[in-house]
Amino acid sequence: MSDMALYKRSAESASAALRRLADEDLMQLVAENDASAFAVLYERHTNVAFSLAFRMCGKRAIAEEVVQEAFLSLWRSGSRYDRTRGSVRTWVLGIVHNRAVDALRRGIVHDRGRVSDEGIEERLEAPERTDQEVGRRDEAREIRAALEGLPVEQSHVIELAYYGGFTHSEIATMLDTPIGTIKGRMRLGLQKLRSQLGQAEVTR
Amino acid sequence: MTPVDSHECERRALEAAPYVLGALTEHELESYREHLSGCVECSAEVAALQPVADSLALGVARVDAPVSLQARVMAVVNGEAELLRAAGHEADRPPRARPRWRARLAPALAASTALAAGLLIGALVINTGATTHTRTQTIEAVVVAPGYHATAALRKAGSHVELVVTGMPAPPPGRIYEVWLEHGTQAPAPTDVLFSVTSSGAGSVGVPSDLSGVSKVLVTDEPLGGSLKPTRTPVIVASV
Numbered sequence: 001m002s003d004m005a006l007y008k009r010s011a012e013s014a015s016a017a018l019r020r021l022a023d024e025d026l027m028q029l030v031a032e033n034d035a036s037a038f039a040v041l042y043e044r045h046t047n048v049a050f051s052l053a054f055r056m057c058g059k060r061a062i063a064e065e066v067v068q069e070a071f072l073s074l075w076r077s078g079s080r081y082d083r084t085r086g087s088v089r090t091w092v093l094g095i096v097h098n099r100a101v102d103a104l105r106r107g108i109v110h111d112r113g114r115v116s117d118e119g120i121e122e123r124l125e126a127p128e129r130t131d132q133e134v135g136r137r138d139e140a141r142e143i144r145a146a147l148e149g150l151p152v153e154q155s156h157v158i159e160l161a162y163y164g165g166f167t168h169s170e171i172a173t174m175l176d177t178p179i180g181t182i183k184g185r186m187r188l189g190l191q192k193l194r195s196q197l198g199q200a201e202v203t204r
Numbered sequence: 205m206t207p208v209d210s211h212e213c214e215r216r217a218l219e220a221a222p223y224v225l226g227a228l229t230e231h232e233l234e235s236y237r238e239h240l241s242g243c244v245e246c247s248a249e250v251a252a253l254q255p256v257a258d259s260l261a262l263g264v265a266r267v268d269a270p271v272s273l274q275a276r277v278m279a280v281v282n283g284e285a286e287l288l289r290a291a292g293h294e295a296d297r298p299p300r301a302r303p304r305w306r307a308r309l310a311p312a313l314a315a316s317t318a319l320a321a322g323l324l325i326g327a328l329v330i331n332t333g334a335t336t337h338t339r340t341q342t343i344e345a346v347v348v349a350p351g352y353h354a355t356a357a358l359r360k361a362g363s364h365v366e367l368v369v370t371g372m373p374a375p376p377p378g379r380i381y382e383v384w385l386e387h388g389t390q391a392p393a394p395t396d397v398l399f400s401v402t403s404s405g406a407g408s409v410g411v412p413s414d415l416s417g418v419s420k421v422l423v424t425d426e427p428l429g430g431s432l433k434p435t436r437t438p439v440i441v442a443s444v
Contacts, residue, residue, distance in 0.1 A: 035285035039278060050269035052261045064273050075281050086258070093261035101226050136262070143263030161227035162260045168222040169229070186221035187253075194256045 023088035030078035038075050045089055046071070048136070049096045056100040056163050066103055070095040097162075104165030146196040154189030157182055213243050220249040224257035279346050283441040287392070287422070287434060345421070345442035349373055354405065356440045358421060363414035367397075367421065369440070371405040379425040384434060385413055386420040391433070398430050415444050 018026070018040050029037035049070060053063035073095055074081075081091060147155050160166045160174070168186070172179040219236050222228050228236060240247050345356040347369075354371040367383060375381050381399050384392035401407040411421060423440035424431075 033285050033288045035278070035281050038281055042274060042277060046269045046274065047266060048262065050273075051264045051267045054267045055264040060270070063267075064270065067269060068273060068277055071277050072280060075284070090258050090261075093258065097226060097261060137266065140263050140266065143259055147260070147263060158225065158260070161222065161225040162257065163264075166227065167229050167232075168227045171227070180218065183218035183222055186225060186227070187218055190221050190224070190253045190256045193259075194252065197256065197259060 024083045027078055027081045027083070027088055030075065031081070038071075038078075041074070041088065041092075042071055045092045048089070049092055052093055052096050053100050056097070056165065057103060062103055063100075066096060066099045069099050073099075101165040143197065146193050149196060150189050150192055154185045154192070157185045158189045158193075161186060212239070213245055216243075216246060217249070220246055220253055224250060224253045226257075279441075280348060283346060283348075284437045286386075286420075287424075287437055343442050343444060345440050347372070348437070348439050348441075352405070356423070356442065358411065358415075358442050358444070360415060365411040365413060365415055366408055367411050367423070367440075367442075368408045369401060369406065372401045372407065372439075373405065375400055375425045378428060380428050380430070381423050381439070382426040382430045382434075383409065383411060384422040384424065384438075385411075385418050386422060387417050388419055392420075392422055394430060394432050396430070398426075418444050420444060 014036065018029075018036055021029075021037070021040070023041060023044065026037045026041050030041065046067065050063055050067050053066040053070075054060065057063050057066060070092065074092060081088065085091075147158065150158070157168075157171055157175075160171050161168065166174070168182050169179055171177075172182045175182070216236065216239055219228065219232070219239075223233070223236055240250060341358075341360040343358040343360070345358065347354045347356045349372060352371050352373055354369065354373070356367065356369045356372070359366045359368055381401075383395045383397035383399075385395060386392045395412050397409050397412060399407055399409045415421075421440075421442040421444065422434070422438040424434045424436045424438050426435060
């Protein structure tokens with residue numbers, strides 16, 4: 001019997017069965033208004049979501065607001081999740097990113113220019129030593145290293161855009177550089193990142 | 205998919221990167237999405253670059269979310285789930301498409317810069333005043349009022365119970381707040397208590413119960429005259 005079937009048939013093992021379910025199956029239950037399934041998803045993804053929000057906004061209160069909005073949006077629009085378009089984690093982080101960009105552009109965050117991780121220490125409520133967590137940290141380190149390995153003019157525009165929430169024209173003004181150059185640096189940087197992160201080179 | 209000419213595609217070739225990074229303005233975004241719907245080449249470039257942009261979300265230092273955030277989020281989620289269960293298909297679950305209850309609240313929340321944010325969630329707190337002969341209990345309630353510093357509490361003195369709110373937005377036009385009593389797992393029962401708030405968001409109404417057997421006191425906004433079943437998710441939830 002599948003974990004999903006077990007969960008639906010057995011109240012005693014409901015919690016354990018839920019935790020064995022894949023994110024995509026949990027989303028199916030969330031679409032049926034299952035708060036317990038939502039709680040498992042929240043536990044799985046909240047720290048990575050908060051990390052992104054904090055990286056972008058730089059303030060805990062705003063990051064909390066962004067993450068709260070994002071997860072409530074996930075709860076209320078779970079039925080719109082389409083597993084063929086990516087993982088739940090990517091979907092959650094996409095919502096967090098959009099909300100954080102909204103907050104940045106509304107001017108709630110006043111030091112938008114802060115686009116570096118410098119000064120942000122890892123702040124853990126309860127450091128985990130699980131294989132999964134070690135894997136996540138390795139993944140984060142690999143991505144940071146790839147970004148830092150880019151020519152600085154490329155990594156800078158990517159960071160300003162993605163983490164700073166700036167539009168390409170704002171970046172062009174800020175750096176006193178033509179918009180076309182900014183877009184070109186973004187494209188080259190992403191293509192190199194793709195290559196370094198083990199994905200095939202973009203060809204056009 | 206309507207084909208686009210190659211010149212147009214060439215002109216927009218550099219927009220895929222700012223698009224996946226979220227660096228287009230709203231106007232540009234709309235126009236580029238329209239272009240994508242007819243351009244195979246640009247769609248392919250976006251498909252290739254999007255996972256790279258998505259991976260940037262994971263390349264950040266880990267900072268754990270506070271435990272209190274989980275309590276706040278789950279209080280809202282559990283409250284909405286319970287009401288949805290109780291109201292069945294008549295419930296207006298926020299978001300299948302556009303959350304109608306939020307849309308209705310939107311005019312009152314126009315000043316708010318945070319959409320679903322600012323959910324003020326109070327944990328259950330009971331203060332007992334022991335200085336008088338009549339014990340007064342205060343039960344802080346969960347308030348869903350994005351962008352407002354709203355509070356709500358039940359004040360119980362003997363068998364008299366009063367719901368006191370501060371900082372609440374006015375109910376949406378053509379609506380009024382209605383108080384509901386929930387007994388265990390039963391559907392919320394309507395009361396004849398309908399109310400609005402002052403211009404400063406204050407209000408107090410008597411609750412027609414001494415709370416015996418009551419598990420929750422809820423408030424939803426309803427059409428003028430009230431409803432027999434809640435048609436919206438609660439804006440106030442007090443767990444007794």
